[in-house]
Amino acid sequence: MLVVFVLLAILPLLTRSDYVTHILILILIWSFISTAWAYMGRFGIVSLGHGAFLGIGAYVSSLLFNYYGISPWLGMIIGGIAAALFAGILGYACFRFGVIGDYFALVTLAVGEMVALLIIAFREVTGGSLGFTIRNLNNAPLYFQFTNKIWFYYISLIFLLIALYVWKAIDRSRMQKALRAIGEDEIAASCLGVRIVYYKLMVTVISAFMTAVGGVLYAQYVTYLNPHTLSGVGISLAIPFKAILGGMFDLWGPTIGTALIVSLEEYIRIAYGTKYIGISEMAYGLALIVLIIFLPKGLYGTIREKVEGRRAYL
Amino acid sequence: MVEQVLNAAVNGLLLGGVLALLAFGLNLIFGVVKIIHMAYGQFVMLGFYLIYALTVQLHVPLLISCIIAVAAMGALGVVTQYLLIDPLLNAPRLNQLLALAGLIIIFENLAMVIWGADYRGIPIHFPILNFGSLYLRSSCLFAFFGALATLALLYVFLHKTYLGLAIRAVAQDAEVAQTMGINSRTIYFVTMGAGGALTGIVAAFFTPIYTVHPHFGSSFTIMAFIIVVLGGMGNLLGGFISAFIIGIVTSISAVLTTTEIADIIALLIFVLVMLVRPQGILGTRVA
Amino acid sequence: MLRVRDLVGGYGDFIVLHNITIEVNPGQTVIVVGPNGAGKTTLLKHIAGLLKPKKGIIEFNGQRIDSCSPYKISELGIAFVPEGGRLFPYLSVYENLKVGSYPKHARRTFSEAVEEVFELFPVLKDRRNQLAGSLSGGERQMLAIARSLMAQPKLIMLDEPSLGLAPKIVARVFEFIKEIGTKGYSILMVEQNAKKALQLAEYAYLLESGEITFEGVRDEFLQNPYIKKAYLGI
Numbered sequence: 158m159l160v161v162f163v164l165l166a167i168l169p170l171l172t173r174s175d176y177v178t179h180i181l182i183l184i185l186i187w188s189f190i191s192t193a194w195a196y197m198g199r200f201g202i203v204s205l206g207h208g209a210f211l212g213i214g215a216y217v218s219s220l221l222f223n224y225y226g227i228s229p230w231l232g233m234i235i236g237g238i239a240a241a242l243f244a245g246i247l248g249y250a251c252f253r254f255g256v257i258g259d260y261f262a263l264v265t266l267a268v269g270e271m272v273a274l275l276i277i278a279f280r281e282v283t284g285g286s287l288g289f290t291i292r293n294l295n296n297a298p299l300y301f302q303f304t305n306k307i308w309f310y311y312i313s314l315i316f317l318l319i320a321l322y323v324w325k326a327i328d329r330s331r332m333q334k335a336l337r338a339i340g341e342d343e344i345a346a347s348c349l350g351v352r353i354v355y356y357k358l359m360v361t362v363i364s365a366f367m368t369a370v371g372g373v374l375y376a377q378y379v380t381y382l383n384p385h386t387l388s389g390v391g392i393s394l395a396i397p398f399k400a401i402l403g404g405m406f407d408l409w410g411p412t413i414g415t416a417l418i419v420s421l422e423e424y425i426r427i428a429y430g431t432k433y434i435g436i437s438e439m440a441y442g443l444a445l446i447v448l449i450i451f452l453p454k455g456l457y458g459t460i461r462e463k464v465e466g467r468r469a470y471l
Numbered sequence: 472m473v474e475q476v477l478n479a480a481v482n483g484l485l486l487g488g489v490l491a492l493l494a495f496g497l498n499l500i501f502g503v504v505k506i507i508h509m510a511y512g513q514f515v516m517l518g519f520y521l522i523y524a525l526t527v528q529l530h531v532p533l534l535i536s537c538i539i540a541v542a543a544m545g546a547l548g549v550v551t552q553y554l555l556i557d558p559l560l561n562a563p564r565l566n567q568l569l570a571l572a573g574l575i576i577i578f579e580n581l582a583m584v585i586w587g588a589d590y591r592g593i594p595i596h597f598p599i600l601n602f603g604s605l606y607l608r609s610s611c612l613f614a615f616f617g618a619l620a621t622l623a624l625l626y627v628f629l630h631k632t633y634l635g636l637a638i639r640a641v642a643q644d645a646e647v648a649q650t651m652g653i654n655s656r657t658i659y660f661v662t663m664g665a666g667g668a669l670t671g672i673v674a675a676f677f678t679p680i681y682t683v684h685p686h687f688g689s690s691f692t693i694m695a696f697i698i699v700v701l702g703g704m705g706n707l708l709g710g711f712i713s714a715f716i717i718g719i720v721t722s723i724s725a726v727l728t729t730t731e732i733a734d735i736i737a738l739l740i741f742v743l744v745m746l747v748r749p750q751g752i753l754g755t756r757v758a
Numbered sequence: 759m760l761r762v763r764d765l766v767g768g769y770g771d772f773i774v775l776h777n778i779t780i781e782v783n784p785g786q787t788v789i790v791v792g793p794n795g796a797g798k799t800t801l802l803k804h805i806a807g808l809l810k811p812k813k814g815i816i817e818f819n820g821q822r823i824d825s826c827s828p829y830k831i832s833e834l835g836i837a838f839v840p841e842g843g844r845l846f847p848y849l850s851v852y853e854n855l856k857v858g859s860y861p862k863h864a865r866r867t868f869s870e871a872v873e874e875v876f877e878l879f880p881v882l883k884d885r886r887n888q889l890a891g892s893l894s895g896g897e898r899q900m901l902a903i904a905r906s907l908m909a910q911p912k913l914i915m916l917d918e919p920s921l922g923l924a925p926k927i928v929a930r931v932f933e934f935i936k937e938i939g940t941k942g943y944s945i946l947m948v949e950q951n952a953k954k955a956l957q958l959a960e961y962a963y964l965l966e967s968g969e970i971t972f973e974g975v976r977d978e979f980l981q982n983p984y985i986k987k988a989y990l991g992i
Binding site: 646 | 806807808827828829831832833837838840844846847848849853856857858860861864865905909
């Protein structure tokens with residue numbers, strides 16, 4: 158474990174290549190986001206609309222900055238809270254009314270798309286489909302802008318570690334036991350007095366907050382926002398895919414899945430040029446299908462299962 | 472203003488006819504195979520592109536292209552069942568959803584790669600009919616009656632033939648149906664094939680009305696889900712009715728506000744129905 | 759006609775049946791009695807092809823059927839009337855009967871078969887267009903049995919036809935089953951209500967906790983002291 162951390166810490170210093178660092182940063186940021194998604198996913202609460210939280214976080218923070226000069230460090234918290242509130246209301250409505258499983262997934266899908274449409278609809282403010290750019294301050298640490306990528310690397314790394322820490326914290330809490338019970342048999346759990354709505358809501362709100370923060374991270378790194386990359390169906394499906402590929406029941410699963418996919422996408426981009434982005438996406442869709450059919454526990458999860466010879470969660 | 476709304480309402484009604492076909496396909500598949508076909512709108516998109524490729528790029532007469540497209544989409548439905556759904560029949564529902572979501576990604580990008588992101592249309596023009604202050608696109612009228620005719624045929628098929636009866640039986644109790652000599656697996660293939668063919672038919676009706684682009688499927692998939700949930704999942708009659716409701720509501724909203732707001736309203740209806748009455752207006756059952 | 763030999767089976771790894779051997783000869787009415795949970799339904803499900811045995815052989819008219827699909831087995835001439843009838847709730851009485859005649863060879867004789875059924879059961883004729891889900895318990899059971907006849911079967915398997923029915927209705931249902939037996943159909947029936955069921959039996963088996971603990975012709979059964987005490991309440 159320690160070796161991994163040390164390695165991660167010195168990696169960018171080793172490579173010297175701006176490009177490799179860039180890839181690593183993307184991996185870290187998306188790992189953060191998919192891990193946050195997996196907080197819910199691992200307990201059977203599958204959301205196909207996390208793009209909504211991503212978009213809310215990114216747009217709230219960046220708009221506050223562009224129009225009011227509020228630092229994204231603060232904007233991140235505000236955006237996170239906004240997303241958490243949104244998730245709270247949506248989650249409460251769903252869980253209270255018994256919308257679970259695939260119906261919940263469909264509702265989240267609709268909501269993710271709604272947020273994208275809302276962003277596009279208010280185009281005077283958000284720039285609509287064409288998106289908008291964050292005001293460039295060159296190097297301004299207090300405003301989360303750096304000219305040197307290395308900063309983004311370490312900040313993203315810290316955030317990822319925080320996300321992993323939260324995962325472990327959830328594991329140790331009562332929430333984990335409750336959610337596992339709910340995951341296995343919701344009706345039985347409710348008969349035992351487990352406060353279903355409460356626990357599901359908690360994990361949903363946490364997931365939403367973290368995802369929104371991730372959205373801000375990404376927006377600050379790329380300095381450009383677009384409703385199709387930060388909300389909507391496409392990204393909402395891409396996030397779970399990364400988590401599932403690596404194995405959403407395991408701590409490192411989403412990270413590994415993300416690392417694999419981002420690398421794969423980059424490889425195809427280099428090998429075949431941007432014209433063939435479509436092909437890489439197709440391969441990715443195909444891989445998703447093959448995975449679901451043959452390795453429902455994801456790569457990491459399946460390997461871990463074999464190695465440890467015991468059932469992973471659920 | 473009133474005229475505009477009236478116009479929109481009527482055109483929405485006509486559109487509802489074709490949406491009803493879409494809803495029928497989804498409900499049939501949900502009722503029989505018990506799966507939510509996430510990529511249904513994308514099937515329509517592919518059918519459309521196929522007609523486009525045949526007609527505009529290969530100069531095949533439109534009617535023949537449409538027939539080929541219907542057959543091809545039917546075949547695609549069967550292949551999807553074979554490769555995707557069959558292996559996942561006993562998997563958790565969520566896996567089925569995700570696998571079909573993967574299909575969405577594949578189809579949309581396939582379209583992007585082959586035909587690019589531009590809007591593609593088929594240059595046929597149907598006249599616009601004038602009834603007093605009402606302007607009706609005859610393409611919509613044609614689609615409306617065509618859709619109703621197709622639905623009538625489907626109704627006859629389901630209620631008067633042995634195969635149709637078998638499909639309804641499998642939807643209600645697949646295990647017992649097996650003991651009556653019905654091969655459920657075959658029925659699943661037939662259903663998926665029929666569902667696929669329906670998307671080809673819908674695409675054919677859409678050709679004089681819309682232009683296609685790689686994200687064409689998404690809006691229809693979501694619209695189709697809204698209709699199906701509103702009418703009650705698996706309920707063929709419910710889907711029929713709610714198709715018209717949604718068609719009219721979205722058309723009127725689009726006139727009163729903007730298309731995006733109209734879509735948002737539709738999505739809102741969907742979420743509300745899911746929360747308040749997930750069985751839809753007529754309840755989930757199979758006709 | 760039907761031979762089950764050393765059948766070992768259950769649900770997945772959960773074994774319910776242990777070395778079951780039973781036989782049904784052409785035209786015979788065979789009853790399997792036993793307490794709740796003994797595995798009676800499981801046995802019929804194995805024969806019908808809905809479950810696959812772990813070990814053992816199931817033969818029908820000399821042909822092995824233990825690895826066949828249910829629809830194939832139905833085509834071979836085995837009809838299955840599950841517990842409660844399990845009609846198609848949203849199909850009408852008429853349509854339920856029609857589904858019964860789905861196998862190709864049965865379609866030709868459908869119209870005559872339906873007329874025969876309606877003669878036997880005027881009640882069903884009156885309700886021919888009613889949804890099956892709205893019938894009473896007794897009517898449902900009758901319809902289920904009638905439905906199974908539509909496929910021109912050689913062997914009819916009945917799973918607890920008396921379940922949930924009032925005694926008078928049970929009597930009528932059993933009367934009907936007896937009549938079917940006299941028409942030449944082979945019948946394999948499992949029942950908890952041993953007293954009534956054994957009246958119809960030519961041969962019977964006792965299934966307890968997944969094992970055959972006794973078998974014999976009807977009189978042997980009716981005179982066995984253990985059975986008399988445990989199952990006949992005598």
